[in-house]
Amino acid sequence: MTTTTRPPAGAGIPTDPAAPTPVRDTWNVMVRELRPVVRDPFSLIFSLLQPLVFLGLFGPLLVSGSTAPVSETLAWFVPGILVMIALFGSGVTGSNLLFEMQTGSHERTLVAPITRSSLLIGRALKEMGPIIVQAAVIILATMPFGFQVNWAGALIGLVLLAIFGVGLGSLSYALALASRKKDWLFWAIQQATLFPLMILSGMLLPLENGPDWMKVAAAINPLSSIVAAERALFAGDIASDTVVWGFIAALILAALGLVVGIRAMQKAR
Amino acid sequence: MNSTSTHSDLMIHASKLTKQFTVKRERVNAVTDLDLEVRHGELVAFLGPNGAGKTTSLRMLTTLLPPTSGTAVVAGHNVLTDPAGVRRRIGYIGQGSSAGHNQRVRDEMLSQGAFYGMSRRDTETRADELLESLDLAPLAKRGVISLSGGQKRRLDIALGLLHSPELLFLDEPSTGLDPQSRANLWQHILTLRREQGTTIFVTTHYLEEADLFAERVMVMDAGRVIADDTASALKSTLAGDLMTLGFESDRDAVAASDIIARVTSAEASAPSPLTIAVTAIGGDRLLPRVLRELDAAGHPAVTATLRQPTLDDVFLALTGRSLREEGEVAAETETGTTHGDPKEEVRA
Numbered sequence: 256m257t258t259t260t261r262p263p264a265g266a267g268i269p270t271d272p273a274a275p276t277p278v279r280d281t282w283n284v285m286v287r288e289l290r291p292v293v294r295d296p297f298s299l300i301f302s303l304l305q306p307l308v309f310l311g312l313f314g315p316l317l318v319s320g321s322t323a324p325v326s327e328t329l330a331w332f333v334p335g336i337l338v339m340i341a342l343f344g345s346g347v348t349g350s351n352l353l354f355e356m357q358t359g360s361h362e363r364t365l366v367a368p369i370t371r372s373s374l375l376i377g378r379a380l381k382e383m384g385p386i387i388v389q390a391a392v393i394i395l396a397t398m399p400f401g402f403q404v405n406w407a408g409a410l411i412g413l414v415l416l417a418i419f420g421v422g423l424g425s426l427s428y429a430l431a432l433a434s435r436k437k438d439w440l441f442w443a444i445q446q447a448t449l450f451p452l453m454i455l456s457g458m459l460l461p462l463e464n465g466p467d468w469m470k471v472a473a474a475i476n477p478l479s480s481i482v483a484a485e486r487a488l489f490a491g492d493i494a495s496d497t498v499v500w501g502f503i504a505a506l507i508l509a510a511l512g513l514v515v516g517i518r519a520m521q522k523a524r
Numbered sequence: 525m526n527s528t529s530t531h532s533d534l535m536i537h538a539s540k541l542t543k544q545f546t547v548k549r550e551r552v553n554a555v556t557d558l559d560l561e562v563r564h565g566e567l568v569a570f571l572g573p574n575g576a577g578k579t580t581s582l583r584m585l586t587t588l589l590p591p592t593s594g595t596a597v598v599a600g601h602n603v604l605t606d607p608a609g610v611r612r613r614i615g616y617i618g619q620g621s622s623a624g625h626n627q628r629v630r631d632e633m634l635s636q637g638a639f640y641g642m643s644r645r646d647t648e649t650r651a652d653e654l655l656e657s658l659d660l661a662p663l664a665k666r667g668v669i670s671l672s673g674g675q676k677r678r679l680d681i682a683l684g685l686l687h688s689p690e691l692l693f694l695d696e697p698s699t700g701l702d703p704q705s706r707a708n709l710w711q712h713i714l715t716l717r718r719e720q721g722t723t724i725f726v727t728t729h730y731l732e733e734a735d736l737f738a739e740r741v742m743v744m745d746a747g748r749v750i751a752d753d754t755a756s757a758l759k760s761t762l763a764g765d766l767m768t769l770g771f772e773s774d775r776d777a778v779a780a781s782d783i784i785a786r787v788t789s790a791e792a793s794a795p796s797p798l799t800i801a802v803t804a805i806g807g808d809r810l811l812p813r814v815l816r817e818l819d820a821a822g823h824p825a826v827t828a829t830l831r832q833p834t835l836d837d838v839f840l841a842l843t844g845r846s847l848r849e850e851g852e853v854a855a856e857t858e859t860g861t862t863h864g865d866p867k868e869e870v871r872a
Contacts, residue, residue: 287635359620367639
């Protein structure tokens with residue numbers, strides 16, 4: 256073994272090590288999280304299986320059960336599926352952290368000189384990548400069947416989805432941190448919240464004809480506002496109250512998620 | 525540095541480091557009043573059964589766990605007031621697997637370098653060098669999940685060394701490895717120390733490891749350090765040599781027993797009718813005298829063996845319990861502290 260190229264101990268440390276570098280740390284954490292995705296992009300397509308099943312098996316039912324034209328049904332249905340991708344993709348993302356806590360790689364990052372908040376924010380921001388790619392795939396896949404897209408609205412719609420994903424992803428990570436000693440808790444809470452949230456948002460079936468209590472639940476479900484905003488955006492109804500409410504709901508969720516998630520990460524050991 | 529001149533040669537200086545947990549509403553002292561001084565370049569082994577408080581001590585020194593009371597200055601920085609300063613200077617190889625299972629081997633090295641603020645080019649050079657020297661180069665593009673246990677452990681070492689830390693903590697580095705991988709691992713640790721003068725702090729419950737590699741052994745039991753010396757000093761002062769002598773007849777053996785006890789000033793026992801055994805410090809010097817006296821008295825020994833003590837004997841002498849039997853007993857106190865402790869914390 257040669258020693259000539261080997262730096263002396265401590266040589267890898269930058270000259271001004273005292274200053275915390277949260278932005279750089281966040282970027283590095285996000286890059287680490289995105290590496291497996293970039294290395295294996297088909298994993299993104301495979302994880303689209305659930306929304307594709309809903310599209311393929313639920314879509315025809317909606318189309319044939321309605322007197323409206325196909326394009327109108329898809330304009331209602333597809334934006335809901337996009338929110339569903341974000342909901343389930345970001346909802347389970349905490350399980351990656353849970354696994355890393357169990358194997359030991361999370362501990363490695365806790366001993367590294369990175370700010371605790373970056374460990375959470377970097378992971379949460381990473382959520383945007385898969386969501387945007389997957390949503391784009393679904394949009395392109397449904398267009399031949401008559402899904403009509405307003406492109407300006409669609410772009411804003413993707414931004415809205417990304418913000419929602421950051422918020423929900425943060426909450427999912429916080430849940431993982433909270434249930435590190437008992438991983439069943441993570442899955443129990445995750446299952447117990449995601450499905451009711453999905454159904455009570457009018458994502459798959461309209462709730463207008465449902466019982467009153469369901470309408471009340473839907474009205475206070477932030478996901479309803481996001482689903483409604485996505486529908487408006489893809490239909491080109493960009494400058495509408497519906498869109499504003501969607502963004503308000505997503506931003507509140509993102510702020511809440513980040514606060515809760517960062518706190519959980521700062522307490523993590 | 526901001527440490528005082530008297531401590532400038534100390535890599536680790538802990539005083540009265542204490543950690544209490546609450547388990548089912550009962551306070552458990554995981555570590556009590558740990559005082560510790562490790563100089564630059566030392567290789568220290570922290571020896572003790574599972575649950576002795578080794579991992580908890582290590583987690584406090586590596587900023588993973590705040591102490592209930594007491595303090596520690598590690599690599600010139602206080603673990604309480606400047607954990608970031610400590611983190612920048614130390615390497616840590618925990619009990620778990622450091623690399624993310626969904627990552628590729630070399631990708632994880634690149635992420636690690638970025639975390640420590642190394643430039644992309646420095647990281648790549650150093651990563652490739654380490655992967656090469658740890659026989660991981662052919663696996664650089666493989667997924668971590670597909671590595672064997674020994675390969676994963678070598679990757680842990682590579683990740684821990686990437687930023688060339690001045691001080692390296694290893695928590696049970698060879699647990700679960702086959703003897704060959706263990707020997708290989710230790711070769712890497714010793715090479716690192718020889719070439720870079722890295723200070724190494726390692727916990728282990730393998731006696732042979734502490735015995736073979738560390739010049740300084742700290743024995744921990746029930747949250748306290750109960751001995752701190754070189755392995756050979758511990759053995760020669762705490763656990764004497766076992767001298768066993770065989771005789772041709774009962775008569776010889778009985779008569780010899782008194783002579784042996786007198787010469788060694790220790791209590792002799794008879795494991796079998798024709799055998800007399802005695803444990804005595806400095807047995808190698810006593811044995812020839814014993815044999816001469818036995819010859820002179822007309823009760824010559826026909827066989828003579830001398831077994832030098834192991835650290836297990838040291839532990840037995842210190843605690844009255846065998847280290848090997850301890851394995852399972854106290855495990856409850858410490859399991860789980862590896863990847864996050866399962867207990868509520870008590871803050872002072």
